[in-house]
Amino acid sequence: MSVHPDLHQHYVLVCQNVGRPEHPFIAHVLQEADKNDKMCNVLADAGAKHMAAFLQENSTLQYLNLMFNDIGSSGAELIAGALHRNESLVYLRMTGNKIGNKGGMSFASMLEINSTLEKLDLGDCDMGMQCLIAIATALTQNKSVKAINLNRPLLYSQEEETTVHIALMLKSNSSLVELHLCKHEMKNFGVERLCEALYENSSLRYLDLSCNKITHDGVKFLGELLKRNQTLEILDLNANRIEDDGANYLSEALALYNRTLQALSVVSNNISGKGLVALSSAMKSNIELSYIYIWGNKFDAATCVAFSELIQTGRLKPNCTDVEPYEVDGHVYLAELSHGLQKHYYWTPSCGEETNQDANASLAITAVSEYL
Secondary structure (H helix, E strand, C coil), X not given: CECCXXXXXXHHHHHHHHCCCCCHHHHHHXXXXXXXXXXXXXXXXXXXXXXXXHHHHCCCCCEEECCCCCCCHHHHHHHHHHCCCCCCCCEEECCCCCCHHHHHHHHHHHHCCCCCCCEEECCCCCCCHHHHHHHHHHHCCCCXXXXXXXXXCCCCCCCCHHHHHHHHHHHXXXXXXXXXXXXXXXXXXXXXXXXXXXXXXXXXXXXXXXXCCCEHHHHHHHHHHHHHCXXXXXXXXXXXXXXXXXXXXXXXXXXXXXXXXXXXXXXCCXXXXXXXXXXXXXXXXXXXXXXXXXXXXXXXXXXXXXXXXXHHCCCCCHHHECEEEEEECCEEEEEECCCCCCCCCCCCCCCCCCCCCCCCHHHHCHHHHCCC
């Protein structure tokens, strides 16, 4: 989103009004940037103090990226506190700032008051169980947030309490469209709780369960859910261990029942030829499933032929998968492509388009993005 043309001037006026000196770095960035993207700098808590003062007075800024800025819990408290009053900010990225449990609790309190913010990224923020439960509780009442990223918290319990509370939230929340729960140490018990909740949820379109500890037993619950669910459009199971049985559960649901899922990632899931061929067969009968990512599994000859045929017949578009067929001495193989649901989450390429749709397919699925 573009920055308001008088943003730096407005910042100067705010500093004057509150009797605080300008922060040189913030002033420089606001002068030079075409959009309010301050990722990977060193604002720290001192800079966050100035940013909070600015947010309290600003009525135009809609997008703020503070990703990896060495902001701690005190800086997070100030920014979250500013959002109690701010009525313009729609999207905030706090990714990679070590705000901890204390900072996370500040954002949980903010979510109970703020009714403007629609997208909040708190991934890789070292948050703990207490604030995740508080955030889930706040989202049971919050009606404005449509997308939230809670990736990689610091969890030490094996009881999956946070997943249980997130599941309870999903039963009553009717506005959340996108939910990221990557690296939550989630096991089959947690998946079962989520699936039970999603039978009662009719808003969630994008569910990210990547980098967890889900096996084929957990995917059995997802398969049963997909047979009845009519809203999920993106399912990310990257870096779990669903194996052939899990792939078969998904294939059955997608081939015979589900007609709403558009994108599926099963990258690095210890799936062999049997499961991968089953997924390719499901795509032949399910024309809605348009994106599938399979790299990092065990490709045999049958897998290579099956996905080569999907691509050559036009059923699977080359930019909608992460493999590309090639032939050597009459044998078909699959090469990796740098395509995926969100390859550029932490970084953008130094050349080419920053928002390459092939590498960030989740952005291209309008049924999800139109809600944001």
